[in-house]
Amino acid sequence: KNEVEQSPQNLTAQEGEFITINCSYSVGISALHWLQQHPGGGIVSLFMLSSGKKKHGRLIATINIQEKHSSLHITASHPRDSAVYICAVRTFQGAQKLVFGQGTRLTINP
Amino acid sequence: NAGVTQTPKFQVLKTGQSMTLQCAQDMNHNSMYWYRQDPGMGLRLIYYSASEGTTDKGEVPNGYNVSRLNKREFSLRLESAAPSQTSVYFCASTQGPGNEKLFFGSGTQLSVL
Numbered sequence: 001k002n003e004v005e006q007s008p009q010n011l012t013a014q015e016g017e018f019i020t021i022n023c024s025y026s027v028g029i030s031a032l033h034w035l036q037q038h039p040g041g042g043i044v045s046l047f048m049l050s051s052g053k054k055k056h057g058r059l060i061a062t063i064n065i066q067e068k069h070s071s072l073h074i075t076a077s078h079p080r081d082s083a084v085y086i087c088a089v090r091t092f093q094g095a096q097k098l099v100f101g102q103g104t105r106l107t108i109n110p
Numbered sequence: 111n112a113g114v115t116q117t118p119k120f121q122v123l124k125t126g127q128s129m130t131l132q133c134a135q136d137m138n139h140n141s142m143y144w145y146r147q148d149p150g151m152g153l154r155l156i157y158y159s160a161s162e163g164t165t166d167k168g169e170v171p172n173g174y175n176v177s178r179l180n181k182r183e184f185s186l187r188l189e190s191a192a193p194s195q196t197s198v199y200f201c202a203s204t205q206g207p208g209n210e211k212l213f214f215g216s217g218t219q220l221s222v223l
Binding site: 002004033035041042043048088097098099100102103 | 154198202216
């Protein structure tokens with residue numbers, strides 16, 4: 001079993017829908033990152049959080065440390081949100097160690 | 111700011127050839143990383159450099175070497191390429207080894223025939 005599991009692996013929705021992507025992890029962490037990988041391949045950091053909730057525009061990220069779970073929400077989704085969303089956790093096994101999920105491929109249809 | 115600049119974007123090698131992937135950042139970051147991304151798998155750490163003058167192995171270091179030339183530059187070398195090294199490679203940097211935001215290069219798509 002992977003230390004970081006994302007669900008769903010693939011998600012297709014219509015423009016305007018509310019999107020939720022989930023990330024569960026099985027190890028102790030000091031922080032969790034949400035990344036966005038565009039169809040062209042570039043990776044951009046969206047959020048880094050260690051507790052609670054963060055919001056940036058239409059994106060909201062939450063984390064529940066006790067339940068070892070994080071969610072990424074997209075409100076009023078748009079075709080430009082189509083990308084792969086990656087969850088990564090920084091474990092206590094050395095400050096450099098990031099464990100990445102396999103990613104969730106999101107497609108938003110007009 | 112250019113951020114993290116990674117070259118080349120594409121490369122095709124024959125088995126046994128060598129090559130160096132270049133990475134440079136202009137954000138005065140201390141920590142730099144090399145990852146590989148394979149289909150169906152998460153990004154995996156090859157090597158990292160916590161600060162200028164230091165390098166350490168990650169999860170999948172076999173077949174690779176690195177050089178932290180100065181604070182800006184961190185190169186990845188394949189001495190004798192193998193088909194198993196066909197992958198997409200990403201360089202990344204952070205200010206420090208803690209919980210800082212990651213900045214990624216645009217990636218190198220490498221095929222080894």
